[in-house]
Amino acid sequence: MSIDNFSFRVTVETHDRTGEVLAVYFQVRKGKTKTTREHADGNVFADYDRHGRLLGVEMLAPCRASVLDNIARQASAKQFIRRAIPHGMLMASS
Secondary structure: OOOOOOOOEEEEEEOOOOOOEEEEEEEOOOOOOOEEEEEHHHOEEEEEOOOOOEEEEEEOOOEEHHHHHHHOOOHHHHHHHHHHOOOOOEEOOO
């Protein structure tokens, strides 16, 4: 039996004057990052621990929901990210 030890948290960085969202970090679990993988042409980065478990996802620009769904394969992580994403950081599907 695997225990995932989820530790969900969202950090949003905004522009001081305009309030525009500049970056969002979705922490899925605590841990030390071993690998960071780039997605969506450098707009999204996913951090993984030494066991290949997702630690968090950083968004630097809007992206499609499918990008996040592919990164967060576990249902609880997908639901967390989908519910916590700020308005304007998710692109409509085409």
